[in-house]
Amino acid sequence: xxxxxxxFFGGTRLLPxxxxxxxxxxxxxxxxxxxxxxxxxxxTLRTDAALVAVERILEREDVIVGLGSLLEADQFRxxxxxxxxxxxxxxxxxxxxxxxxVEKMPYLPGVxxxxxxxxxxxxxxxxxxxxPAYTSGRxxxxxxxxxxxxxxxxxxxxxxxxxxxxxxLALPHVEAVGGSWLAPRKxxxxxxxxxxxxxxxxxxxxxxxxxxxxxx
Ligand code: 3PG
Numbered sequence: 076x077x078x079x080x081x082x083f084f085g086g087t088r089l090l091p092x093x094x095x096x097x098x099x100x101x102x103x104x105x106x107x108x109x110x111x112x113x114x115x116x117x118x119t120l121r122t123d124a125a126l127v128a129v130e131r132i133l134e135r136e137d138v139i140v141g142l143g144s145l146l147e148a149d150q151f152r153x154x155x156x157x158x159x160x161x162x163x164x165x166x167x168x169x170x171x172x173x174x175x176x177v178e179k180m181p182y183l184p185g186v187x188x189x190x191x192x193x194x195x196x197x198x199x200x201x202x203x204x205x206x207p208a209y210t211s212g213r214x215x216x217x218x219x220x221x222x223x224x225x226x227x228x229x230x231x232x233x234x235x236x237x238x239x240x241x242x243x244l245a246l247p248h249v250e251a252v253g254g255s256w257l258a259p260r261k262x263x264x265x266x267x268x269x270x271x272x273x274x275x276x277x278x279x280x281x282x283x284x285x286x287x288x289x290x291x
Contacts, residue, residue: 080115080161080181081202081228081250083139087114088244088282090253091275092143092232094119094260098127104258105132105140107268111275117163117253119144120153129157141181148174155180165206167195183230187216192224201226202250207233214243221248237277244285252282 084090091108093116095101101118108116114137118129121144132140141161142154148170154162155178162175163183175182185204186192195203205217208231217231228250231243236256243252257278262270 079202080141080183081230083115083161083181084251085114086286087112087279088251088286089113089257089275089278090115090117090230090232090251091257092117092119092253092255093128093258093263094121094255095124095128095263096122096260097264098124098131100263100266101128101131102134103266103268104263104271105135105138107272108258108275109135109137111272112279113257113275114138115161115251116140116258117143117161118159120150126153126157129159133158133160141183143183145171147171151175151178151180163204165204167191167198167200169198172198172200185232189220189223192220192227196224196227202228202230204253205229205231208243208252209234209239214239214246218246221246224248237274237281240278240281241285244282245289 116138118125129140139160142159143163145162145164151174161181165185167184183204185206186195208217229248230251230253232253235243235252235254257275258271
């Protein structure tokens with residue numbers, strides 16, 4: 076049985092998906108996100124700085140950092156090497172799933188179609204990334220598919236920002252929502268930690284309001 080990444084969120088429901096160009100920016104970035112209350116951070120393996128950035132964030136005890144955008148099982152060794160706490164990929168890679176299972180590392184695979192969701196479900200994945208979630212200005216593709224899969228929980232990523240976050244969080248079966256808008260590459264490059272903290276705080280506020288509404 077796969078270790079469930081959903082447990083890491085502790086109710087925060089937000090996952091910054093980070094492309095970082097300079098590893099030395101990682102501690103300040105993580106601090107800004109943590110000040111906003113973010114608990115989980117995905118550093119994508121899309122830049123040369125990604126691995127050292129994960130290592131630098133691991134020094135913090137108040138956030139959980141994983142390595143994302145893994146495309147093949149062989150790349151799992153990077154996650155192991157730096158001590159990432161979870162791995163994520165845009166699609167579902169069976170070999171990656173196997174190695175993650177053996178090593179008891181939470182794995183967040185991506186899906187987009189009913190067949191992919193069924194395949195992930197067959198493989199006992201219960202918390203799955205739905206990517207890309209917001210396409211052609213709507214979240215309707217996800218909404219049409221998920222009523223069928225009542226035993227699964229999803230993390231929506233791709234095209235989410237403050238304008239559609241509340242709508243995304245309110246959808247049934249959505250456990251978390253992620254994206255680069257929470258820590259834009261440009262703002263990281265500019266070391267604009269205040270803006271990143273403000274964006275993350277705004278998102279946490281939206282998530283909190285949605286939670287209150289759901290509980291009412
Ligand atoms: C991901 O890896 O989940 C996506 O690249 C995030 O998409 P976004 O940049 O549209 O948020």
